[in-house]
Amino acid sequence: MANIPDKPTLDGIEDRWAERWEADGIYRFDATAPREQVFSIDTPPITVSGSLHVGHVFSYTHTDIVARYQRMAGKAVFYPMGWDDNGLPTERRVQNFYGVRCDPSQPYDPGFEPPFRGDPPKKHQAIPISRPNFLELCEELVVVDEEAFAKQWRRLGLSVDWTHDYATIDEHSQRVSQRAFLRNVARGEAYTQEAPTMWDVDFRTAVAQAEMEDRDRPGAYHKIAFARADGAGAVEIDTTRPELLAACVAMVAHPDDERYQPLFGTTVTVPLYGQEVEIRPHELAEPDKGTGVAMICTFGDTTDVTWWRELDLGMRAIVGRDGRILPEVPDGVDPAAYASIAGLTVKQAQRAVVEQLTESGQLLGEPRPIQHPVKFYEKGDRPLEIVTSRQWYIRNGGRGADLRTALVKRGAELTWHPSHMQHRYENWVEGLNGDWLISRQRFFGVPIPAWYRLDDHGQPLYDDPLLPDESILPIDPSTDVPHGFTAEQRDRPGGFAGDPDIFDTWATSSLTPQIAGKWEQDDDLFDRVFPMDMRPQGHDIIRTWLFSTITRSHYEHGVAPWKHAALSGWILDPDRKKMSKSKGNVVTPMDLFEKYGTDAVRYWSGSARPGVDTAFSEEQMKVGRKLANKLLNVTKFVLGFGDVDDATPLAEVVTDPIDRSMLAKLDDVVGEATAAFEAFDYARALERTESLFWWFCDNYVELVKGRAYEAHGAPAAASARRALRVALDTLQRMFAPFLPFAAEEAWSWWHDTSVHRSSWPVVSDLGGEATTIDPVIDVMTHVRRAKTEAKVSQRATVATLTVTAPAALHPALELGRSDLLDAGSITQMTLADGDALSSDTVLADPA
RNA sequence: GGGCGCAUAGCUCAGUUGGCUAGAGCGCUUCCCUUACAAGGAAGAAGUCGGGGGUUCGAGUCCCUCUGCGCCCACCA
Numbered sequence: 045m046a047n048i049p050d051k052p053t054l055d056g057i058e059d060r061w062a063e064r065w066e067a068d069g070i071y072r073f074d075a076t077a078p079r080e081q082v083f084s085i086d087t088p089p090i091t092v093s094g095s096l097h098v099g100h101v102f103s104y105t106h107t108d109i110v111a112r113y114q115r116m117a118g119k120a121v122f123y124p125m126g127w128d129d130n131g132l133p134t135e136r137r138v139q140n141f142y143g144v145r146c147d148p149s150q151p152y153d154p155g156f157e158p159p160f161r162g163d164p165p166k167k168h169q170a171i172p173i174s175r176p177n178f179l180e181l182c183e184e185l186v187v188v189d190e191e192a193f194a195k196q197w198r199r200l201g202l203s204v205d206w207t208h209d210y211a212t213i214d215e216h217s218q219r220v221s222q223r224a225f226l227r228n229v230a231r232g233e234a235y236t237q238e239a240p241t242m243w244d245v246d247f248r249t250a251v252a253q254a255e256m257e258d259r260d261r262p263g264a265y266h267k268i269a270f271a272r273a274d275g276a277g278a279v280e281i282d283t284t285r286p287e288l289l290a291a292c293v294a295m296v297a298h299p300d301d302e303r304y305q306p307l308f309g310t311t312v313t314v315p316l317y318g319q320e321v322e323i324r325p326h327e328l329a330e331p332d333k334g335t336g337v338a339m340i341c342t343f344g345d346t347t348d349v350t351w352w353r354e355l356d357l358g359m360r361a362i363v364g365r366d367g368r369i370l371p372e373v374p375d376g377v378d379p380a381a382y383a384s385i386a387g388l389t390v391k392q393a394q395r396a397v398v399e400q401l402t403e404s405g406q407l408l409g410e411p412r413p414i415q416h417p418v419k420f421y422e423k424g425d426r427p428l429e430i431v432t433s434r435q436w437y438i439r440n441g442g443r444g445a446d447l448r449t450a451l452v453k454r455g456a457e458l459t460w461h462p463s464h465m466q467h468r469y470e471n472w473v474e475g476l477n478g479d480w481l482i483s484r485q486r487f488f489g490v491p492i493p494a495w496y497r498l499d500d501h502g503q504p505l506y507d508d509p510l511l512p513d514e515s516i517l518p519i520d521p522s523t524d525v526p527h528g529f530t531a532e533q534r535d536r537p538g539g540f541a542g543d544p545d546i547f548d549t550w551a552t553s554s555l556t557p558q559i560a561g562k563w564e565q566d567d568d569l570f571d572r573v574f575p576m577d578m579r580p581q582g583h584d585i586i587r588t589w590l591f592s593t594i595t596r597s598h599y600e601h602g603v604a605p606w607k608h609a610a611l612s613g614w615i616l617d618p619d620r621k622k623m624s625k626s627k628g629n630v631v632t633p634m635d636l637f638e639k640y641g642t643d644a645v646r647y648w649s650g651s652a653r654p655g656v657d658t659a660f661s662e663e664q665m666k667v668g669r670k671l672a673n674k675l676l677n678v679t680k681f682v683l684g685f686g687d688v689d690d691a692t693p694l695a696e697v698v699t700d701p702i703d704r705s706m707l708a709k710l711d712d713v714v715g716e717a718t719a720a721f722e723a724f725d726y727a728r729a730l731e732r733t734e735s736l737f738w739w740f741c742d743n744y745v746e747l748v749k750g751r752a753y754e755a756h757g758a759p760a761a762a763s764a765r766r767a768l769r770v771a772l773d774t775l776q777r778m779f780a781p782f783l784p785f786a787a788e789e790a791w792s793w794w795h796d797t798s799v800h801r802s803s804w805p806v807v808s809d810l811g812g813e814a815t816t817i818d819p820v821i822d823v824m825t826h827v828r829r830a831k832t833e834a835k836v837s838q839r840a841t842v843a844t845l846t847v848t849a850p851a852a853l854h855p856a857l858e859l860g861r862s863d864l865l866d867a868g869s870i871t872q873m874t875l876a877d878g879d880a881l882s883s884d885t886v887l888a889d890p891a
Numbered sequence: 892g893g894g895c896g897c898a899u900a901g902c903u904c905a906g907u908u909g910g911c912u913a914g915a916g917c918g919c920u921u922c923c924c925u926u927a928c929a930a931g932g933a934a935g936a937a938g939u940c941g942g943g944g945g946u947u948c949g950a951g952u953c954c955c956u957c958u959g960c961g962c963c964c965a966c967c968a
Contacts, residue, residue: 345967347968348966348968464896471895651905659904667916667917677931720907725907731915828934829934833921
C-alpha cells in the first residue's frame with residue numbers, strides 16, 4: 045500500500061493538495077453537528093482593496109492552525125471567509141483603478157465605459173461619473189479582487205469552507221445590517237441627531253471616534269490681545285488657531301484662577317472682527333496652559349464643543365464641509381474683515397489673519413513654533429475639522445455609565461488571548477466620550493434604510509423617520525419608495541426624501557457573526573454556530589471591530605458574541621520597525637510561497653506566540669522548509685521497512701524498553717501539545733512537537749536503526765518498526781495543522797484518506813519509562829564527539845567503550861546496550877561505577 | 892497624565908503553578924559523501940537571564956524599585 049517516491053520533494057505539492065481538498069470537500073462544515081461539537085470562527089473579513097500582505101498571511105495562518113486542530117479534535121469547524129468590500133478603501137481603489145471620481149450630481153450613463161482598467165497615467169484627470177455608474181464599477185472590481193484573494197488563500201492552505209463566504213456589500217449582508225439597525229432604532233438604541241462632529245474635509249464625511257488618530261504636527265502659539273470692554277487694558281490668550289477668531293463665542297478660565305476671577309462676566313472685543321465675547325469660568329480651563337485663559341470657537345477642538353454645550357454658548361460656524369471658510373458672515377462679526385478670509389482654506393486663512401493681526405499690533409511677539417498632536421481621520425491627509433451635521437448614532441456607552449459598565453462586563457465574559465488584551469478593551473470603553481457615529485456621507489456601502497417626510501416647505505422631518513418593514517430588506521432609499529408614498533412624491537414638499545447616507549463599514553462588519561451565521565435566514569445554522577467560539581483579529585481593531593461587535597450582540601442577543609478573542613500581533617521589519625506598505629519593504633506572500641514553500645511560511649507564522657509582535661524572518665522560513673523536508677524523508681525511511689502488523693495489540697509487539705521509552709516521551713508531548721492547543725497556544729504546541737521530532741530523528745532513529753534492519757532478529761526488529769510507525773503516525777498528525785501540505789503528502793504515501801480528517805492523537809499509554817533512553821543517548825553522543833574530535837567518520841569502529849556511570853543508570857544502559865553497539869559501531873562496551881556519566885572511547889585501528 | 896507589554900547567547904526567541912548544571916534555531920568553528928535526508932549529518936565555542944533591593948533551603952521564574960524600548964488611551968487652548 046505504501047507508495048513512496050524515490051526522491052521526496054516539496055515542490056508543487058501546494059497546488060496538488062489544495063485542489064484535491066477542495067474537490068473532496070474535506071473542510072465542509074457539518075451543519076448537522078450538535079452545538080457542543082461545533083467550533084465556529086468569526087473570520088475577519090479582509091479588506092479587498094489591494095493585495096495580500098505578509099501580515100495577513102501571518103494572522104490568518106494562526107487561525108487556520110487552530111481550526112485544523114479543532115477539526116482533528118473532533119469538532120465540526122465552521123470556518124467561513126469574509127470580504128470587506130464596502131466602504132472607503134474600495135472607493136479609493138476604484139478611483140485609482142479606473143481614473144474616475146463619484147459626482148452624485150452627474151446623471152446615470154447606462155453605456156459608460158471607464159477610460160482605463162488599471163493604471164491610469166499619472167497626469168490623467170479623474171472623470172466625474174454618476175453615483176450609480178460609480179457603484180457599478182465598485183461591484184465590478186471587488187469581484188475581480190476577491191477572486192485573486194481567494195486564489196492566494198488557497199495557496200496558503202486555509203481550511204476555509206468556501207461554501208460559507210460572504211461580502212459585506214452583498215445582499216445578505218445588507219439585509220442583516222439594515223435589519224439590525226431597524227431593531228436598534230425600534231428599541232431606542234439608534235437615533236439621529238444634529239450635532240458637531242469630527243469631519244474630514246477631503247472625503248467630506250463625518251468620522252467616528254474610533255477612526256481618529258493623533259499625529260504630531262508643527263504649529264505655533266500666537267499670543268493675541270483682546271481689548272477689555274471696560275477699557276482697562278487687554279486680556280491675552282495663546283492660540284494655535286488664530287484663523288478661528290471670527291468663530292470666537294466666549295473666553296474661558298478656571299473658576300479658581302485668581303488672575304481672572306474679577307473678569308468673569310465681563311466682556312472683551314475680538315480683534316479684527318469686533319464681536320463682544322464674555323469671559324466665563326469652567327473647570328476644564330487649565331491655569332498653567334498658555335496664559336490661563338482660552339478663546340472658545342465653534343469649533344477648534346473637542347474641548348470647544350464641551351464648553352459650547354455646557355456653557356450654552358451661541359454658534360459662529362466659519363469652516364465649511366470642504367475645509368474652506370464659509371461665505372456667510374457669522375452673527376456679530378464685522379463683514380468687511382470677514383470678507384478677507386471667506387472662501388480661503390483654513391491654512392490660507394491663518395496666514396491672512398496673522399498678517400492682519402501683525403499690522404494691527406494685536407499679535408504680541410512672534411508666533412512660537414511647537415509640535416502638537418492634531419486629530420486626523422486615520423485614512424485622511426488633512427486635520428479633521430468640526431462641523432455641525434445630522435448623523436445617525438448607536439448608543440455605545442459614551443454618553444451613559446450604565447451601558448458602559450454593561451459593555452465592559454460583556455468583554456469580561458470572553459477569554460482573551462493573550463489575556464492582557466482585555467485591558468485595552470476596557471481602557472477604550474471607559475474612555476469613550478460620545479456615541480457611535482454610524483452614518484457616512486459616502487457612496488459604496490449599505491444604505492441607511494430610512495426616508496423622511498417633507499413638510500410644506502420641503503424641509504425634512506427628521507424626528508419621525510419612515511422606516512421599511514423588515515420583510516422587504518434590503519432597500520435603497522434613493523430608489524425605493526416608502527410605504528404609502530409614490531415615486532413622484534420624492535423630494536417634493538409634502539412628499540418624502542431618502543436618507544442620502546450609507547453606514548460606516550464597521551456598522552456592517554460589527555455583525556459578522558450574524559452575517560456568517562445566517563441570522564434570521566437559517567435559524568438552524570445560526571443556533572449551531574452562535575455565539576461563536578473564536579474571534580481572531582488584530583489588536584489594533586479592538587476599539588472598532590471587536591467593540592462594535594460586542595455592542596451589537598449585546599443589544600440583539602444579550603450575550604457576548606464569542607467565547608474566545610484571539611488577538612494577533614504585528615509583523616515587524618527585521619530591524620524591529622512596524623512593517624508597512626508605505627515603506628516599500630513588503631515582500632509579497634506569493635514570492636515567499638514560491639521560494640520556501642507554503643509550509644515554510646506557515647511555520648514562521650506558527651512559531652510566533654499569540655499576540656506578540658514578530659519580526660519578519662526568512663531565516664525562520666528556511667528552518668520551516670528544512671522541517672517539512674525532514675518530515676518527508678523520515679517518512680520515507682520508516683515506511684521503507686514495509687508493512688507492519690497493525691492487528692496485534694501494540695503492547696505485544698513493542699516490547700523493547702528503549703522503544704517504549706520513546707513512545708512515553710511522545711505521549712508526554714501529545715499531552716503538552718493538546719493542552720497548549722486547548723489554550724489557543726499553537727506556538728507552544730509547535731515548539732514541543734518540533735523539539736521532539738528532531739530528537740526522534742537525530743537520536744531515536746539513529747539508535748534503533750540497526751535493530752530495525754533485523755540485526756538482532758525479527759521480534760526485536762518488529763518492536764522497533766512498530767514503534768517507528770506509531771511515532772510517525774502521531775507526528776504526522778501533530779504537524780498537520782502547521783504543515784498541512786507536507787503532512788498530507790507524507791500521509792498520502794500510506795493512507796487513502798486525508799490527514800486533515802484524521803483524529804488528533806491520544807496517548808498510546810504503553811507504560812514505558814520516558815527516561816530509560818536518556819543515558820543511552822548520552823553515551824551515543826559521547827561516542828559521536830570522540831569520533832568528531834578524532835576527525836574520523838561516524839562509521840569508524842570503536843574497539844572498546846568504557847562507560848562510567850552511577851549504578852542507578854546501569855540497568856538503563858544495559859537495556860540499550862545492543863542498540864548502542866550498533867549505532868556507534870562499537871565492538872565492546874564495559875560499564876564501571878562512578879559519580880557522573882562519562883565515557884572513554886578507544887577507536888579501532890583504521891587499518 | 893492614565894493603562895499595558897517587552898528586556899535571557901552576535902541575531903530571532905523558548906523557558907507554564909519558583910528546583911537550571913539556563914535551552915532551541917540561525918549565524919560562527921571543526922569534522923563527516925554514513926543506502927531516510929549533502930537544499931544533509933555529527934560535534935563545539937558562546938550568556939554575571941537590563942540595574943539595584945527583598946522573600947525563600949533555592950529566583951530567569953514571586954514582590955518592590957530604577958532604567959531603556961514599544962503599544963494603547965487621554966479635553967491636544
